[in-house]
Amino acid sequence: MKNSDKTTEVRIRRIINKKKGMIKLSLKVCVHCSICSESCFLYQSSRHDPTYTPSYKAINSIGRLYKKKGRVSEKEYDEIRELIWEKCVLCTRCYCPVGIDIPMLIASARSICREKGIFRTYDTGESKNK
Amino acid sequence: MIKAERKPLEEIYNMVKGYSSILSVGCGGCTSVCLAGGMRETILLNKELSDCFMKEGGKAVFSVVVTERQCNEEYTGDISDLVSECDCMISMACGVGAQLLAETYESKPVFPGLNTMFVGKDLDVGLYQQNCRTCGDCKLGYTGGICPITCCSKSLLNGPCGGTCLDGSCEVSRDIPCAWNKIYERLKAQNRLDNILNIHEPMEWIDKGPGILVQQGYESRYMKEEKK
Amino acid sequence: MKSGSNLEKVLSAGHFAVTTEIGSPRGSDISAIKKKAEYVRGRTDAVNVTDCQTAMVRMSSISVATILIQMGIEPVMQMTCRDRNRIAMQSDIFGASALGIRNMLSISGDHQSFGDQKNSKKVFDIDSIQLVGMVKRLRDERKMLGDDKPIEGEIPMFIGAAANPFVPPVEFRALHLKKKIDAGADFIQTQAIYDIKGFRKWMRIVCDMGLDKRCRIMGGLIPLKTVKMAQFLQTKVPGITISDRLINRLKGVPGDKVEDEGMTILCESIEELRSIEGVSGVHIMAIGLEHRVPEITERANLYPRPVLN
Numbered sequence: 266m267k268n269s270d271k272t273t274e275v276r277i278r279r280i281i282n283k284k285k286g287m288i289k290l291s292l293k294v295c296v297h298c299s300i301c302s303e304s305c306f307l308y309q310s311s312r313h314d315p316t317y318t319p320s321y322k323a324i325n326s327i328g329r330l331y332k333k334k335g336r337v338s339e340k341e342y343d344e345i346r347e348l349i350w351e352k353c354v355l356c357t358r359c360y361c362p363v364g365i366d367i368p369m370l371i372a373s374a375r376s377i378c379r380e381k382g383i384f385r386t387y388d389t390g391e392s393k394n395k
Numbered sequence: 396m397i398k399a400e401r402k403p404l405e406e407i408y409n410m411v412k413g414y415s416s417i418l419s420v421g422c423g424g425c426t427s428v429c430l431a432g433g434m435r436e437t438i439l440l441n442k443e444l445s446d447c448f449m450k451e452g453g454k455a456v457f458s459v460v461v462t463e464r465q466c467n468e469e470y471t472g473d474i475s476d477l478v479s480e481c482d483c484m485i486s487m488a489c490g491v492g493a494q495l496l497a498e499t500y501e502s503k504p505v506f507p508g509l510n511t512m513f514v515g516k517d518l519d520v521g522l523y524q525q526n527c528r529t530c531g532d533c534k535l536g537y538t539g540g541i542c543p544i545t546c547c548s549k550s551l552l553n554g555p556c557g558g559t560c561l562d563g564s565c566e567v568s569r570d571i572p573c574a575w576n577k578i579y580e581r582l583k584a585q586n587r588l589d590n591i592l593n594i595h596e597p598m599e600w601i602d603k604g605p606g607i608l609v610q611q612g613y614e615s616r617y618m619k620e621e622k623k
Numbered sequence: 624m625k626s627g628s629n630l631e632k633v634l635s636a637g638h639f640a641v642t643t644e645i646g647s648p649r650g651s652d653i654s655a656i657k658k659k660a661e662y663v664r665g666r667t668d669a670v671n672v673t674d675c676q677t678a679m680v681r682m683s684s685i686s687v688a689t690i691l692i693q694m695g696i697e698p699v700m701q702m703t704c705r706d707r708n709r710i711a712m713q714s715d716i717f718g719a720s721a722l723g724i725r726n727m728l729s730i731s732g733d734h735q736s737f738g739d740q741k742n743s744k745k746v747f748d749i750d751s752i753q754l755v756g757m758v759k760r761l762r763d764e765r766k767m768l769g770d771d772k773p774i775e776g777e778i779p780m781f782i783g784a785a786a787n788p789f790v791p792p793v794e795f796r797a798l799h800l801k802k803k804i805d806a807g808a809d810f811i812q813t814q815a816i817y818d819i820k821g822f823r824k825w826m827r828i829v830c831d832m833g834l835d836k837r838c839r840i841m842g843g844l845i846p847l848k849t850v851k852m853a854q855f856l857q858t859k860v861p862g863i864t865i866s867d868r869l870i871n872r873l874k875g876v877p878g879d880k881v882e883d884e885g886m887t888i889l890c891e892s893i894e895e896l897r898s899i900e901g902v903s904g905v906h907i908m909a910i911g912l913e914h915r916v917p918e919i920t921e922r923a924n925l926y927p928r929p930v931l932n
Binding site for chain 2: 386
Binding site for chain 3: 550551552553555556557558561563566567576579580588593594596597598600
């Protein structure tokens with residue numbers, strides 16, 4: 266059995282199971298101290314928009330996907346897509362005092378989204394040659 | 396960012412035709428941005444390869460995965476479960492990503508699906524221009540911000556060759572402007588012509604082994620690995 | 624004397640110098656260059672040997688220059704920056720000196736995409752100005768690039784460089800020439816001149832900068848053989864300006880007389896160049912017309928050549 270043969274749901278479950286321990290522990294130990302926001306350059310340049318806080322981005326993407334085993338609505342997927350692609354470039358510089366691997370959490374959310382056919386495209390912008 | 400383009404299908408097919416379980420590994424970094432090796436392009440490659448196999452009477456199973464950045468061990472290391480199920484991989488990352496993938500999973504053959512072209516700027520969607528050759532000894536400070544290593548067809552450091560055409564184009568092509576004419580005009584406009592009137596010494600090419608960069612402030616952390 | 628070459632002697636003595644050019648064979652057969660060399664023997668002060676011009680594989684300039692020396696003809700070894708790195712260049716310069724080559728011309732070299740090896744890797748480790756400086760250092764300080772230990776023996780080399788007077792902005796070309804002279808160029812051979820007026824203007828700038836006093840400038844000339852060739856030079860060769868008037872002049876004579884008309888134009892040009900301040904000689908690139916070099920030198924009163932000791 267290859268990943269292409271399975272249903273989307275099976276594949277998503279597989280990703281969640283693989284990361285289960287890490288996700289569970291991370292969600293548990295996050296104390297919402299928001300110190301991670303200081304190390305996020307996008308948060309800094311967004312005039313301190315709280316939705317750019319790395320922990321917020323992680324909890325509201327992989328946190329939701331994990332709890333609902335990927336079965337979230339399309340609207341929610343859309344919100345997640347914005348959080349993990351538009352509001353995060355995975356620069357991996359975010360710092361967590363209790364050692365949560367935030368980039369890995371975001372990366373897991375991205376993997377799940379890809380299985381749903383949701384990912385960032387880079388050619389949807391306006392062409393200059395029009 | 397790094398710009399790459401897909402290799403011709405036939406070339407990729409010839410590399411993988413002997414395998415029956417093929418994992419195509421896209422990259423969520425530069426090659427996604429330049430529309431060569433992201434999720435979409437990797438799925439497309441698999442579809443095209445699958446058609447090829449079918450036409451040639453072969454049989455293979457194709458899988459797709461995208462690592463966030465194939466040049467980062469943490470992300471390439473994260474797909475070991477999928478790698479264990481395949482018997483070869485196609486890397487849709489740049490040459491760095493392909494090498495790290497091969498290094499991470501030493502027992503599995505890794506084939507490049509892309510040609511890594513250059514470090515370039517985005518002129519438009521799907522249109523890129525080489526702007527830096529990562530020579531390691533940046534000259535932009537005295538050349539008015541125009542790279543002579545990249546923009547001059549002969550990478551000359553002290554001015555133009557005899558091949559500038561009367562219309563200011565390069566001998567190589569009428570579509571390429573002579574970099575040195577541009578450098579001259581820009582510096583003249585900035586009243587900085589003295590920048591190029593003195594002779595610049597031969598370039599100190601850094602051309603040994605895989606180069607290592609230790610960022611300032613991180614020297615102590617990596618000192619034991621750094622041989623100098 | 625820096626090199627003791629005949630060309631250096633002729634220029635130093637204040638004579639109006641003449642050089643010409645021979646292309647190397649595309650293979651090992653040297654009969655053609657021997658024949659061409661015989662045509663120009665005694666007619667010019669030195670003979671340039673090209674270094675894989677237009678990026679076509681040809682016999683190395685160092686070999687052909689050596690063959691000329693064996694024939695008793697003084698060569699100017701051309702060396703491009705396209706095919707060799709600084710190791711190979713210095714190594715070849717050592718060899719050239721040992722073989723008796725006393726003049727060399729440092730040039731960038733045509734881009735590899737012009738030639739028969741379009742996908743070769745270019746080198747351009749150093750550029751033509753850095754090459755001039757490198758040879759000067761070998762000659763005057765007996766030191767290699769980036770090394771302070773003295774080399775074994777002498778490198779008596781008369782160092783040449785090229786110049787392209789017609790491409791705008793012309794003042795930039797003059798500043799670029801100054802850089803070549805600062806690096807150590809002893810003589811300059813220019814791109815082919817058809818626009819005498821433009822060249823005169825450029826030489827004015829050059830003389831105002833005092834460059835003609837620091838370096839010998841030789842005007843480059845190519846005899847026009849056919850109308851087609853003139854049109855090719857006009858449209859395809861970078862840095863050459865040919866007026867329509869000149870092309871019409873060639874068109875105005877019967878087909879079998881075009882080559883003769885080209886000869887006449889060349890001789891007139893030599894006359895003109897002699898009258899321009901700061902011009903120390905001419906470099907006649909008689910592509911395929913080597914056999915007519917004797918006639919040119921006679922008609923232009925450049926024969927006999929001075930014999931100096």
